[in-house]
Amino acid sequence: MLDLGPHAAFIWISYGAAAFCVVALALWAWGDERGQAKRLADLERRGLKRRSGQGQGNS
Template structure:
């Protein structure tokens, strides 16, 4: 099934590509921040500072 996008095809495809790129960048950013925050929590726990929730940084829900 090939769709005809008309004279604006390049704009439409570029818009979808840009949106996909932004989403991929945001997902990567969140993953890196999660790792960073988990590492910070581990370091704090090693120094004896605990979380109020009582869970460790390496525990999964």
């Protein structure tokens, strides 16, 4: 095992907090992507289309 000295608790808590933040951000991004996809599908179902899908260059 690693000898982290007298600050071992702080180091492990810091690693845990960083891992928690990374996982939380990934889950948030995944959930937001799903929500945006549902909203987009609803708009397309109602007949609204994406401007970027028209094939015309937007200058």
